[in-house]
Amino acid sequence: MPAAVLSIGTELTRGELVNSNASWLAEELTALGFVVQAHSTVADDVALIADELRRLGERSSVIVCTGGLGPTSDDVTSAAAAQALGVELVRDPSALAHIERLYAARGRHVSEASAQQADFPEGARVLPNPEGTAPGFELTVGRARCFFMPGVPREMQAIFRDSVRPTVGELAERTTHQRHVRTFGLPESQVAELLEGVEEAHEGITLGYRAHFPEIEVKVHARAESAADAEKLALRVTDLVRERLGEAVFGERDDSFAGAVGERLRDRGLTLALAESCTGGMVGAMLTAVPGSSEYLLLDAVTYANSAKTQILGVEQDLLRAYGAVSAECACAMAEGARRAGGSDVAVSITGVAGPGGGSEHKPVGTVWIALARKDEPTRMFRYQLDGDRDRVRTRAAYLALELVRRHAEGRSLDEGPALATCAEFRGA
Amino acid sequence: MPAAVLSIGTELTRGELVNSNASWLAEELTALGFVVQAHSTVADDVALIADELRRLGERSSVIVCTGGLGPTSDDVTSAAAAQALGVELVRDPSALAHIERLYAARGRHVSEASAQQADFPEGARVLPNPEGTAPGFELTVGRARCFFMPGVPREMQAIFRDSVRPTVGELAERTTHQRHVRTFGLPESQVAELLEGVEEAHEGITLGYRAHFPEIEVKVHARAESAADAEKLALRVTDLVRERLGEAVFGERDDSFAGAVGERLRDRGLTLALAESCTGGMVGAMLTAVPGSSEYLLLDAVTYANSAKTQILGVEQDLLRAYGAVSAECACAMAEGARRAGGSDVAVSITGVAGPGGGSEHKPVGTVWIALARKDEPTRMFRYQLDGDRDRVRTRAAYLALELVRRHAEGRSLDEGPALATCAEFRGA
Known part of the structure; x- marks a missing residue:
């Protein structure tokens, strides 16, 4: 049951706009059970659009199409659809009345350009637009049921929900299910190695990987x-993957990773400072992105200057002079x-x-030095040598600090496990 | 000189990921002078990818292609390109050495799956990847020079800059030029109103708008x-736009906005705390993302708990009891x-x-209350009522705090201007 997503607009082909409509529609169609094999994006050009419609009409059962239905001169989707089918454009009286009503509410008359939003290829079924002036329409191109909607996300989504989903829902076989497992601490290649053979052992299962530095999903x-x-x-294989x-x-x-760490702290009734x-507030920003984080996060002292380290955290000037700010001693202090x-019960530092x-x-x-201070236990310091540019070093350091907190909250060893595999611990401290 | 953008990945066709690579590449190609007529996105499937390459190869002079070059079983782009050309895959020794070097640095061996990242269609030119393991490659399909890059945005962008742009730049007719103006403080509709008539008055000029909350570009x-x-x-019209x-x-x-604010501080020799x-470290994270920010940023005290406000910042407990943490009085203190x-010379607070x-x-x-404390001048407090979810409230609050710092550093009034137009100042304080 292959489906296709066709996006129309020169602002898209030029890259002025990120095409979020295509992913929204693809996700909806996938959830309905369609296999979305391809997305296409073409410029506002009658011949290009008509060609693409004919091509996709030969290989798809459903095409959802957005953009090019407005009142301006570059809105040519209806004309292109008519050309693809070799039919004329016909003005729809009820669609025109809808447009006139909306314009009248703003005290405006409908110009000939605006009235063209009520022109559809002969034989099309009009799809009402509850959110704006330009209605959508449906017709058949080749083997495909083809649904045209405006490019404005709010209008497109409303028409999809009201008119497209109820129609195509019957065409799809709802036979798919998807689960997501989020990880930190293993490189993508190692995740793939650990999951080798899973697809082969389970008919109907496909594994996908997405890297969201430094996470792998x-x-x-x-x-x-x-x-x-x-x-x-899906549930059975997800358990195996976990x-x-x-x-x-x-x-x-x-x-989110910070949310998972926060949950562990809450479970154990621990507070954190x-x-x-060098991370300059990133760890705090990650933790406080989670609602309710004030239950466990008490303080984040971003002591960028050495004077602030001394004044706020009591790091002694002699220590800074002797070892420098990037040192096990400073991280500990x-x-x-x-x-x-x-x-707080626990505190983690990053320098x-x-x-x-x-x-x-x-x-x-x-x-990067990261230290973990706890009640009634010695403070531990870890040294990392991280790759990449400023952003990557900071992001990974923030994750590693949270990983230490997570391990502590889970009562796990601080020395083992994938996320810390590259750390060279400062054993003398 | 038509160019095409081909994105490969089932996570894209299923809509799990918004395709920001395609718009990034389209914008680059457009800036180089290419006419990008179409984007395509296809699933991780050898036959589908090979078909699409052949089709685009007949109608494009350049194809840029992303995704499917990693070490996992769903990475089949090289195999598909080989099939499209009817050639074999060949392992490239220098690419393999690059992969081995990166793995060795992390103390790991290269598995057969990972080594496949060094397999390219016979006759391909390898494009080094300065940011990761999987190199890109270039070959000719039909009439088109075709460039393959990984789907990870930073790796793709690095390969495009180092290897693709220098090559395709010569193929394009450079008759276009693009400039970008970044703004904060005006809604998109007002930006568009202020620029009304600019396109009409300048033959050859198109204006585009992109919202990157809370910025408009x-x-x-x-x-x-x-x-x-x-x-x-472009320069003449950019001046007019500014x-x-x-x-x-x-x-x-x-x-970046934080970078612009930091530059003003540096220019004036001012330090900041x-x-x-509620922003939990976001302002600090934004400022410290800029290299050299330690010159002006001394401290960020993320005092999430009231006890931390008292202990670190000296906010009196009586004040917190009388007015609460979200108050002009607390922001001021x-x-x-x-x-x-x-x-520091200046400090800004957000609660x-x-x-x-x-x-x-x-x-x-x-x-949200934001306060600005300065040497020899009274502290000023501003109250905002911000729309949207947690993330939007926090992000806009962080920008508004930086905007106050920017105005102070530029010696401008704190009362006027677009960014603060919605603030209700606490005049009694």
């Missing part, structure tokens, strides 16, 4: 005879100072050289 | 007989406390109700 896509079977299959990837898994589709230097200043400047022979760009 | 696209004329025209949009303009294409509550604790919970009749979700 695994998608378990199941296809079966019935929707219930597909869901059962088992194979172990502690690297932190959640499902809508979970942060001391950030920052974490302990943050725990004291915030009055490093994010680059591009500031590196030296002994502390090259990417050197 | 204006693109000035110029087309002329020669590249030099196009550039001259003039019409006034203080809302903060920079050009690669400038922050006290964040936070800003002054941050300036004292950080030892508000980001939602979804925590609102009340007098302080509904979206209520």
